[in-house]
Amino acid sequence: MEEKKLCEEIENLNILQHRYYEQRSKFKWIPNMDKNTRVFHMSVMQRKKKNQIDALKLPNGTWITEANEIIYYLVNHFTCLFKKDPEEDRYHIQLQAEAQIYRSCNNTISLVPSKEEVWNTIRRMKSLKAPGPDGMPALFYKSCWETIVDEVTKTIQDCFATASLP
Secondary structure, three states: OHHHHHHHHHHHHHHHHHHHHHHHHOOOOOOOOOOOOHHHHHHHHHHHHHOOOOOEEOOOOOEEOOHHHHHHHHHHHHHHHOOOOHHHHHOOOOOOOOOOOOHHHHHHHOOOOOHHHHHHHHHHOOOOOOOOOOOOOHHHHHHOHHHHHHHHHHHHHHHHHHOOOO
C-alpha cells in the first residue's frame, strides 16, 4: 500500500516537473510524455543562454560585462525613463474629435462581469502561455477554479466597480 502511494507521488512530481520544463522551453513539447531526454534539456538550456544578457554597450561607447553593473545600469535607465515628468501636468490636451462610443455601448461594456463571464474568459485563455503580473499561468486558475472562484471573482468585480487595480 505504501509503495503504491510512493509511486503515485513520484508520478505527480514527474508531471509537475514536466509542466515546468514545458513552460520553460516555449515549445509544444512532450506529446507522448517524452521524459527527461537530452534533446529536451538542451533546448531549455539553449533558450536560457539566448535570453541572457552577457554584455551591454553604453551610450558613451564603453562596454559593461559584470552582471551587477548590467543590472544597476538597466534599473537606473528604466527608472529614469518611466519617471513622471513634472511638466506633464501643465499641459492639457484638448481632443478635437467627439466621443465615438455611444452611451448605451459604454453602459454595456462597463458592467461588472458575472461569475460565469469571469470563468468563461479564464477557460478560453491558453493554459501555458505567458503568465500574468502575478506570475501564475492560466492553467493554475483553471485547475484550482473550484477553490479560488469566490476570491478571484470578487477581485475582478472590485476592479470594475472601483476602476482600479489591486
